[in-house]
Amino acid sequence: MKSITVLRLNKILRKASALMAVLCLVTMLCGCSAGFFSGDLLTSPRLTDEQTEIYNALTASAGRVDLRYPHTGSYRSAFVIRNIDGEPTDEAIVFYEQNKTDAAKEPAQNDTAVGNLRISFLDKDENGNWKATYELPAAGTEIESVAFSKLGSDEEKLIVSYSVLGSSDKILSIIDYKNGVAKQLGTIGYSSYTFLNGIDEKGEYLACFGRNGAKKNGSMSVYSCSENGELHTAFPVVSFGEGIAEFDKITIARCLILEKEKPCITVDYLTAENQYNTAVLYYKGSSFATADTIVMDSSNISYSRRTNNYTPKVQSQDIDGDGIIDVPATATLPGYENLTFPEQLNAVLWYRQNCKKIELTAYTFIDPGLNYMLVFPGRWIGMVTATINSSDNSVTFWKHEGELKENEYALLTIKTVLKNNSPSAQNATDTTGASRDGYRLFYEDSEKVVYCKSIVYAGLSLTDDEIEAALKVRPEGNGSPVLFTGSNR
Incomplete structure (x- = not known):
């Protein structure tokens, strides 16, 4: 046998250790896509004293259990302690699976159960000790989120969102708990959901959004609970959109009808790769309707x-602070019309619907990194285009003269320096260089610095006051395109 020196053996062991480390890292990174439960991948947090008491009471009733945790939402613990029955004391809700060694002994009997995931309800006895009072099988295999709402009734309901392993299905379960008994009022299949508040004096509603039909039309169903606790649809189902591939964002907002503010819902959705659209649903007093049935000149x-x-992805939002929702659309900037779409620069046009007419709120350019939005003055629309210099993260706005090329009339240049991409010394260099190149500091926070420079050109140049009003910078810590006006020197 060929001998191995100690030095060579050490080299082999180091390589083997490095390989094992890589394999472990790959395993951890790929774990979520391999079909494991989140509870198997993460170490359970240490229980508080009260949670330990609840856990002991649960295991005394159900045997060995594996706790399960919601993926999203305000409630991320396997334990939820809340007063849900109107009595003076709180109840405890626990999400768990039977321990795998015991699961086969007691298969779920309820026809709505999908797996071994369960919900246990616990209350305190006359001595102040926790005890299990009721158990329900879950309507899915993974808990997405947990919420509470009265849904127009006098008593709070538990609303649990589930996903099903190996399926894109999502299920909402609405549960009522009183007198020590939990009752599932119904289950609803959905793609996205939200709560509607302030629609009328009857309280909060549950709005569920889904896709149906070969054309993938969208639909919204709104639910509430009657006085006797029955779950029912509160308004007629409303259909909207076509070719909906995925819901992107749902916003409860305000719109104008007959010059009066009314509740509305904007539904931003994906139709194809890199293509989005928006449906606007109005509340008419007894039902919801789409914009197409109200706005007569929207064709x-x-x-x-x-x-x-x-051109970054943007969503419906109130961009000017007037309380009315603005809906975005894109239009090609002058000079880019004959280029392929991946090469085009686009303006983002913002509209609001005012009863029988659709009004243009603003014609804007949004920085590719969502750092700022520039609102074009009226005299710029159709006259000014832009070019991007990726090497220094700047955008220059030019007078368009029939062909796409830079000329001497650079009306405005905006430059962004991201601090997390530059060490402090480099930031100082950027500031010095920017000043030398004619830029002035417009805005600075812990994430970025925004500079701008402009020239005087008859009719099209912007004054400092106009730049101050037109250039809206994204606040630090906000990753979405929510923008505000003004500098912060």
Whole structure:
């Protein structure tokens, strides 16, 4: 046998250790896609004294259990302690699975059960000790989120969102608990959901959104609970959109009908890769309706928008602070019309619907990194285009003269320096260099510095006051395109 020296053996062991470390890292990174439960991948947090008491009471009733945790939402613990029956004391809700060694002994009997995931309800006895009072099989295999709402009734309901392992299905379970008994009022299949508050004086509603039919039309069903505790649809189902691939964002907002503010819902959705659209649903007093059934001259307005490396994804929002929702659409900037879409720069146009007319709120350019939005003055629309310099993260706005090329009339240049990409010394260099190149500091926070420079050009140049009003910078810590006006020197 060929001998191995100590030095060579050490080298082999080091390589083997490095390989094992890589394999462990790959295993951890790929774990979620391998079909494991989140509870198997994460170490359970240490229980508080009260949670330990609840856990001991649960295991005394159900035997060995494996705790399960919601993936999203305000309630991320396997234990939820809350007063849900109107009595003076709190109840405890625990999400768990039977321990795998015991699961086969007591298979779920309820026809709504999907796996071994369960919900246990616990209350305190006359001595102040926790005891299990009721158990329900879950309607899914993974807990997505947990919420509570009265849904128009006098008593609070537990609303649990589930997913099903190996399926894209999502299920909402609405549960009522009183007198020590938990009752599932119903289950609802959905793609996205939200709560509607302030629609009328009857309280909060549950709005569920889904896709149906070969054309993938969207639909919204709104639910509430009657005085006797029955779950029912509160308004007629409303259909909207076409070719919906995925719901992106649902916003409860305000719109204008007959010049009066009314509740509305904007539904931003994906139609194809890098293509989005928006449906606007109005509340009419006894039902919801789509914009198409109310706004009579909307046939020539499209809320469609596309994204590429130069045009970021944006969603419906109130961009000017007037309390009315604005809906985005994209339009090609002058000079880019004959280029392929991946090469185009686009303006983002913002609209609001005012009863029988759709009004243009703003014509804007949004920085590819969502760091700022520039609102074009009226005299710029159709006259000014832009070019991007990726090497120094700057955007220059030019007078468009029939062809796409830079000229001497650079009306405005905006430069962004991201601090997390530059050490402090480099930031100082950038500041010095920017000043030398004619830039002035417009805005600075812990994440970024925004500079701008402009020239005087008859009719099209912007004054400092106009730049101050037009350039809206994203606040630090906010990753979404929620923008505000003004500098912060």
